[in-house]
Amino acid sequence: MRARGKGGEVVVADGPYAETKEVLTGFFLMECTDLDHAIEVAATIPAAWNGAVEVRPVLPMG
Template structure:
């Protein structure tokens, strides 16, 4: 069966903070309900903890880092799920149940199978 990355773009919050407890309950409920199709995933710390890395001059060039995310946006990349579904239609139905879809967006992308 094909796998899809369900990439969560939502409010930039720290899921480990006590004030995120109610939101995390929603994610726990989603995880329990979608257990049959979830193959992996993770939540991410807020964008303030990000470091952006670039290499100038191509391969072997100078490494340049900057604090913060690659792009400043209203919604942040807050996490992802790897889901295995029969097709895109099923993946969209699963993604619509992810709490981040309720006030943000879920990007669903097929995962390339390199023949593992």
């Protein structure tokens, strides 16, 4: 997911993914109602404005 500037157009792609060892600078764990909400929240992360943010689901354990 990429955002073209703060509040800009959001571009969502289903791959190819960057290699984690080359670009992982941190992570955010967000609780969202669905994928659309997760993308909306991820678009507010500054890293999405000049780079990319990968959104992945986390399955509850238990």
